[in-house]
Amino acid sequence: MSTIHIHNSLSGKKEAFTPLKEGKVGMYVCGPTVYQDVHLGNCRTFTSFDVIYRYLMYQGFKVRYVRNITDAGHLVGDVDTGAEDKMTKAARLEMLEPMEIAQKYTLGFHKMMDVFNNLPPSIEPRATGHITEQIRMVKDILHNGYGYEVNGSVYFNTIKFAQDNDVYGKLSGKIIDDLLAESRDDLKNQDEKRHPSDFAIWIKAEPKHLQQWESPWGPGFPGWHLECSAMSTKYLGTEFDIHGGGNDLKFPHHENEIAQNCGACGQSPARYWMHANMLLLNGKKMSKSAGNSVMPEELFSGNNDFFSKAYSPMVIRFFMLQAHYKSTLDLSDDALLAAEKGYHRLMEAHQSLQGLSYSGQGNASKEDEEINTLLNQAFADMDDDFNTAKALSRLFTLVNKINSFKSGHISLDTITETTFNRLKKEFSDFIFNILGLLDETQGGGSGNGEVVNGLMDLVINIRQHARSSKDWTTSDQIRDKLNELSITIKDGSEGSTWKID
């Protein structure tokens, strides 16, 4: 097993990855708050971690991947402003029970994850299903002196926490002195909080509030951040390997999460923090609240103002994989057009490769060495902080080789049977198992595949006869008509192949 290096947001450096327990990985990723449909930016983060999950498993790690569903407690504004939480607001607007809202958008989220071919996590805990654990954590925090109760709400005392240790602010790069010095003026406006940076861990519910639970401090609901602390602890322990999420969660969400975990059990939760960067649209962060977002369905249907045509889910996935997860990625029509072609080229090469059978004499040469090197490098790229962009560039160099084998430009004599089999297996593994792509390029809908293939074999056969007798009128007519049906015929030295565009 090779050594994986991970960029740790906590240290700002790339570090060798050593799991707490050999061969096992505990990974927690912040999931969605299910109060609205997922937008494309959300999908990028989860796709990034899906590839990480897949790669760790491919390398033989036993991974417990926990990704939560937040269905309570996530406020729209600050507590003191009397803001309602997202679930309650959505419930009122749609005139549904909060749990109906949660159900609706959880199902939608799962469906979208499936469309993007993201594997489900090992455990997907919900905030509402872990109220007792969260109450317990609030008690622990109070017991340790890092919380205080005011009028039925409980706040986390960031100042005391920051004074007692040097943990707070480390992840997000906040300077504690600034925090402490922060605006004495602001303090005057605080009704309940002792300091602006303090945050609610338990929030008192008014009688009309739709989601509320009994607690030692009266009826209320848990604060945002708390569910992740409680659930990661429950399923992965007080200390685990990897914690991930979108870059925009670094502060305050993740910073506060660390504070809560430390405050409750004196242990910083994750050893490696990973942050996926934002998807950009028009050069700015995709954000629904800012009105700068595209919904996945709009992209798949082409029904939007940003793009010239519809793009399939796998084209989008491929597009995302062409950039490193830590970089921002700019979405544009030109970029997607390019990704679409690249994706097809990759898939067609894969089909060609699987269609080849070894007929060489097995003389290892420079060619043989190059192929092995490229495969090794692709894995090394993934080991180096999951660099899918770089790994893909190796695969495309292999696409060249594969096409050359197919057309006979390079003889299979130049590689050994072992290398040939390795290429066949690992090229496929990489595309499907590690990068999690699906081949959308072949066949029609499911179930029709055999019929379509059979028909196409027939058509191609008829055309081949026409070509043999130099009946160009017929052969060109077949090709043109198929073209109108968005089927492209490609004539090669060993017969013709077809694809649906």
Add this chain to the structure above:
RNA sequence: GGUCGGUUGGCCGAGCGGUUAGGCAGAGGUCUGCAAAACCUCGUACAGCGGUUCAAAUCCGCUACCGACCUCCA
């Protein structure tokens, strides 16, 4: 204002001290009945100005611009 991060050829996007990233587009060629595909060759890019170094897109400093977070957001 504070804290980070970025600025790479026509577009997207890797690289993070010395060796061709890659995809798309473009040019020329090979193959082919033609076309498409495929294959071969080619563009010689690193915001600007200084500095360190035998050597910088890569390190340091300054300037300009862009973005993220500091309010809810993956």
